[in-house]
Amino acid sequence: MNALLLLPIIIPLGTAAVLVMCLRLGPRTQGLISLCGAGLLFATGLWLLHTVLGGGIMVTQVGGWPAPFGISFVADTLGAAMVAITGFIALMVLIFALEDLPKERVRQGAHPLIHILLMGVCGAFLTGDLFNLFVWFEVMLMASFVLLAMGGSRGETGGAVKYLVLNFLASGFFLTALGLLYGQMGTLNMADLAMKLQSTQDSGLVITTAMLLMLAFGLKAGLFPVFAWLPASYHTPSVTVSALFAGLLTKVGVYALIRAFALIFTTQTAVTHTTLLVLSLLTMVAGVLGAASQFEIRRILSWHIISQIGYMVLGLALFTQAALTATVFYIIHHIIVKTNLFLISGAVVRLRGSDRLKEIGGLYKAAPWLSLLFLVPAMSLGGIPPLSGFFAKFSLLIAGFESQAYFAMAVALAVGLLTLYSMTKIWAEAFWKADPHGDSPTPSLPIAMMVPIVAMATLTLGISFAPQILLEISQAAAAELIKPDAYIRAVLGSRP
Numbered sequence: 324m325n326a327l328l329l330l331p332i333i334i335p336l337g338t339a340a341v342l343v344m345c346l347r348l349g350p351r352t353q354g355l356i357s358l359c360g361a362g363l364l365f366a367t368g369l370w371l372l373h374t375v376l377g378g379g380i381m382v383t384q385v386g387g388w389p390a391p392f393g394i395s396f397v398a399d400t401l402g403a404a405m406v407a408i409t410g411f412i413a414l415m416v417l418i419f420a421l422e423d424l425p426k427e428r429v430r431q432g433a434h435p436l437i438h439i440l441l442m443g444v445c446g447a448f449l450t451g452d453l454f455n456l457f458v459w460f461e462v463m464l465m466a467s468f469v470l471l472a473m474g475g476s477r478g479e480t481g482g483a484v485k486y487l488v489l490n491f492l493a494s495g496f497f498l499t500a501l502g503l504l505y506g507q508m509g510t511l512n513m514a515d516l517a518m519k520l521q522s523t524q525d526s527g528l529v530i531t532t533a534m535l536l537m538l539a540f541g542l543k544a545g546l547f548p549v550f551a552w553l554p555a556s557y558h559t560p561s562v563t564v565s566a567l568f569a570g571l572l573t574k575v576g577v578y579a580l581i582r583a584f585a586l587i588f589t590t591q592t593a594v595t596h597t598t599l600l601v602l603s604l605l606t607m608v609a610g611v612l613g614a615a616s617q618f619e620i621r622r623i624l625s626w627h628i629i630s631q632i633g634y635m636v637l638g639l640a641l642f643t644q645a646a647l648t649a650t651v652f653y654i655i656h657h658i659i660v661k662t663n664l665f666l667i668s669g670a671v672v673r674l675r676g677s678d679r680l681k682e683i684g685g686l687y688k689a690a691p692w693l694s695l696l697f698l699v700p701a702m703s704l705g706g707i708p709p710l711s712g713f714f715a716k717f718s719l720l721i722a723g724f725e726s727q728a729y730f731a732m733a734v735a736l737a738v739g740l741l742t743l744y745s746m747t748k749i750w751a752e753a754f755w756k757a758d759p760h761g762d763s764p765t766p767s768l769p770i771a772m773m774v775p776i777v778a779m780a781t782l783t784l785g786i787s788f789a790p791q792i793l794l795e796i797s798q799a800a801a802a803e804l805i806k807p808d809a810y811i812r813a814v815l816g817s818r819p
Contacts, residue, residue, distance in 0.1 A: 325383040330367045331406045335442035339435040350429040354421045357434040361417045365410030372403040380813040391512030395451030401800040405448040412570045415775035420563040422769040440466035453511040470564045482556030489552040493542035500535035514814035533588040544576025547605040550629045558621035562669030570662035585804040600640035604734045607633030611741040620668040620678040641726045647801035649718035656711045660700040663779035685758030689765035694754045699780040705743035711786040
């Protein structure tokens with residue numbers, strides 16, 4: 324067994340256990356312990372990514388049982404990169420939480436729940452088995468539901484109930500698909516399924532299970548038409564929780580779609596990937612129109628998560644190496660940018676007491692540094708050159724034109740313009756226009772809030788002006804996805 328492959332699961336679990344035993348300690352002490360756990364997870368993720376880039380795909384078989392009979396954990400370039408970015412986002416959000424997370428929620432166990440959530444996220448990125456992917460989804464669901472509902476307000480409870488009900492439906496579809504697959508194939512190991520489904524003659528089974536999994540994973544990702552839970556719930560909890568959710572949770576759904584439709588279901592692409600193409604375009608349009616109609620910062624950002632998911636799934640639907648490269652680049656860029664925008668919304672609430680656009684203003688004068696820091700991720704999300712979002716969208720557009728998907732690229736361009744409109748609306752209302760309450764004194768932001776915002780803006784600029792490192796990681800991940808033979812051999816060994 325390779326212990327490195329299990330550390331991203333063991334570290335959050337161990338941190339959660341320590342935090343449970345320290346619930347009687349003060350919120351600041353719990354926050355520091357939580358921060359140490361996130362730092363260890365980030366360091367481990369970087370170590371794992373470095374090892375995979377240098378030595379190839381890593382596999383460990385728990386208990387020594389060979390695949391497909393035992394539990395496989397696999398780290399290819401995509402999985403390792405997702406673990407690394409998970410650790411980074413956890414570290415940034417938990418620094419912000421030192422000032423943002425309400426003390427009563429810390430006493431109720433918010434920090435242990437966050438690390439249980441991180442364990443589920445990392446487990447989903449590293450599992451090589453569909454049933455264990457279901458298990459990790461349920462771990463995330465339990466932790467995220469409690470984090471959503473623990474405030475007890477009417478908005479939080481309502482958002483949590485909608486989130487729970489629709490995710491239960493996703494779990495039902497997922498289990499049904501697993502039953503059909505296992506009954507026919509006798510395995511749920513992803514590498515084994517990929518090999519066996521290449522030779523199956525039962526196209527009806529393939530299409531049925533593929534569509535069920537598309538529905539289940541699409542619900543997790545916020546794909547059209549099953550996205551209503553996301554804008555109804557992501558703006559309700561504390562900024563710490565909503566930033567963590569916005570950065571990571573929907574990306575687990577996108578990751579699952581990539582695993583399913585780049586590894587397992589690749590024989591009926593005329594049906595499966597065409598369906599994904601249509602859904603991705605509808606998702607982009609629905610999300611950006613929803614964002615354009617909102618007048619609260621976190622609601623706007625929540626709707627934009629949906630539209631950006633459409634871009635990511637569009638690259639998967641095109642299913643070329645260039646499109647998958649763009650998708651991986653887009654996912655990592657979006658995780659950083661979207662998390663930062665949610666944290667900035669929390670800073671706005673700290674300064675003005677609200678994120679309703681009609682109630683706030685004057686931040687350009689009152690907090691010029693925050694204004695500049697907002698422009699970096701906002702313009703990147705809108706695709707303004709030379710920021711990272713421009714490279715992500717430009718790469719996707721090139722891949723689309725190479726695939727002759729002209730209508731899809733026209734939709735993507737139009738959605739990009741509307742995204743920019745929403746970001747400029749936030750700028751004009753919250754930052755540029757005069758404060759409707761007059762020139763009232765503006766409190767200073769705590770250092771713990773500024774550090775992660777500055778760090779993520781700096782990283783966004785780093786990717787923008789030196790995109791080569793992330794581009795090489797994305798290209799390596801796409802090469803493994805488009806030709807999964809190395810993944811299958813790593814998991815199954817020399818078994819025919």
